[in-house]
Amino acid sequence: MAGAMETVADAARQENVARILDAAERLFRHYGYSKTNVADIARDLGMSPANIYRFFASKAEIHQALCARMLDGVYAVALEICRSKESAADRLRRYSLAQYRLTVEMMMDQEKVHEMVVVALERDWHVIDKHIDRMNALLAEVIREGIAAGEFPEQDANVAARCFGAATVTMCHPQMVAQCLAKENRATPDELIDFAIRALKK
Amino acid sequence: MAGAMETVADAARQENVARILDAAERLFRHYGYSKTNVADIARDLGMSPANIYRFFASKAEIHQALCARMLDGVYAVALEICRSKESAADRLRRYSLAQYRLTVEMMMDQEKVHEMVVVALERDWHVIDKHIDRMNALLAEVIREGIAAGEFPEQDANVAARCFGAATVTMCHPQMVAQCLAKENRATPDELIDFAIRALKK
DNA sequence: CGAATGACGATTTTCTTATTTCGTCACTAT
DNA sequence: ATAGTGACGAAATAAGAAAATCGTCATTCG
Numbered sequence: 001m002a003g004a005m006e007t008v009a010d011a012a013r014q015e016n017v018a019r020i021l022d023a024a025e026r027l028f029r030h031y032g033y034s035k036t037n038v039a040d041i042a043r044d045l046g047m048s049p050a051n052i053y054r055f056f057a058s059k060a061e062i063h064q065a066l067c068a069r070m071l072d073g074v075y076a077v078a079l080e081i082c083r084s085k086e087s088a089a090d091r092l093r094r095y096s097l098a099q100y101r102l103t104v105e106m107m108m109d110q111e112k113v114h115e116m117v118v119v120a121l122e123r124d125w126h127v128i129d130k131h132i133d134r135m136n137a138l139l140a141e142v143i144r145e146g147i148a149a150g151e152f153p154e155q156d157a158n159v160a161a162r163c164f165g166a167a168t169v170t171m172c173h174p175q176m177v178a179q180c181l182a183k184e185n186r187a188t189p190d191e192l193i194d195f196a197i198r199a200l201k202k
Numbered sequence: 203m204a205g206a207m208e209t210v211a212d213a214a215r216q217e218n219v220a221r222i223l224d225a226a227e228r229l230f231r232h233y234g235y236s237k238t239n240v241a242d243i244a245r246d247l248g249m250s251p252a253n254i255y256r257f258f259a260s261k262a263e264i265h266q267a268l269c270a271r272m273l274d275g276v277y278a279v280a281l282e283i284c285r286s287k288e289s290a291a292d293r294l295r296r297y298s299l300a301q302y303r304l305t306v307e308m309m310m311d312q313e314k315v316h317e318m319v320v321v322a323l324e325r326d327w328h329v330i331d332k333h334i335d336r337m338n339a340l341l342a343e344v345i346r347e348g349i350a351a352g353e354f355p356e357q358d359a360n361v362a363a364r365c366f367g368a369a370t371v372t373m374c375h376p377q378m379v380a381q382c383l384a385k386e387n388r389a390t391p392d393e394l395i396d397f398a399i400r401a402l403k404k
Numbered sequence: 405c406g407a408a409t410g411a412c413g414a415t416t417t418t419c420t421t422a423t424t425t426c427g428t429c430a431c432t433a434t
Numbered sequence: 435a436t437a438g439t440g441a442c443g444a445a446a447t448a449a450g451a452a453a454a455t456c457g458t459c460a461t462t463c464g
Binding site: 239240241251252254255259260261 | 424425426427428429
């Protein structure tokens, strides 16, 4: 009974958390992170600013949670691809291209979103770090399967995953993508992905 | 005669340009780019601020020239390595490690130097872009030699060079190096270089 | 009794003004 | 004639006051 109550209360709590994040995301995207204050978010939801603080300890924590939620979305896409039945090489290719597409799309909402990324990069690094860890774990899994299937030669899958991630960082790191977009003398995503996959094949 | 005069004048001019850059570099490193003004540089050289403007059109141009001079130093090191008699793979390994070492050293003078890098990245991009182009040309040359020597299979050396550069960007891009230094779950320089060279070997 | 709030002090941000710095130009000295 | 300068207006920056935002808490509401 107490357990059920807690569950119900938690569900309601999660509902509020989600609504706050939805509002924050919309407002951050429209007005920018620094130009949006908690009063704006509260007003948008028809609640008092103080009430926001029952769910988040600070404005920074809202940003952090939002950041985590967005990365969850990226991870979900990656997971979907990595769980598919294609060859390991094909999955890696699709994985990288999807990463690239998502990053480009994210940076296309230039200006406002860029500010959020900068803030995240210098303050919510641990959130991003966790994301990198699980993405690397995913890569390692695919590579291990590729090795098992005889697609890649015997090698340390974890090291290979870290190298693959590092080699394709220009395609998933927002600042890199922003810096290299529309640059002529650069490797194309396809070229770079082929290059990285070739390294795995030895 | 007029030609000789011009040559002499130009030599004197280059001498002054170099002295100004030397002073600027020392002051920028010590006080930071924004905290150093042209009057400081002029005073350090015992000349008037106005005289600086006979050699550089603006403070920004001094920074740009300094940036170019530093990159020239990096290029010289790279050139030395690439012209050596080792195997292509060994030269690429030494090239990448040297790049990494230089970048780490540069970022170690943290704070003041970091400011200069940020300024360069967002204002002197074309200088950096030229540098990237010639570094890629150097890489392509080594790779071409590696192909000729039968060390690497037949492939487009220019594309390969661009890919190799992109794959090892985490080791020569100041922001990347600063972000990844002292991170545990990352590929080491040696691992990443092996990975990239393996891609060239097919 | 827990969800929600209005009121409030502490900190940040914005706005205004004063000072510094940039870059030009007519001019001096060699 | 050419290297170099002092003086000056325009633009950028720093300093300080005013306003806003953040986050807390005792209290109200359902």
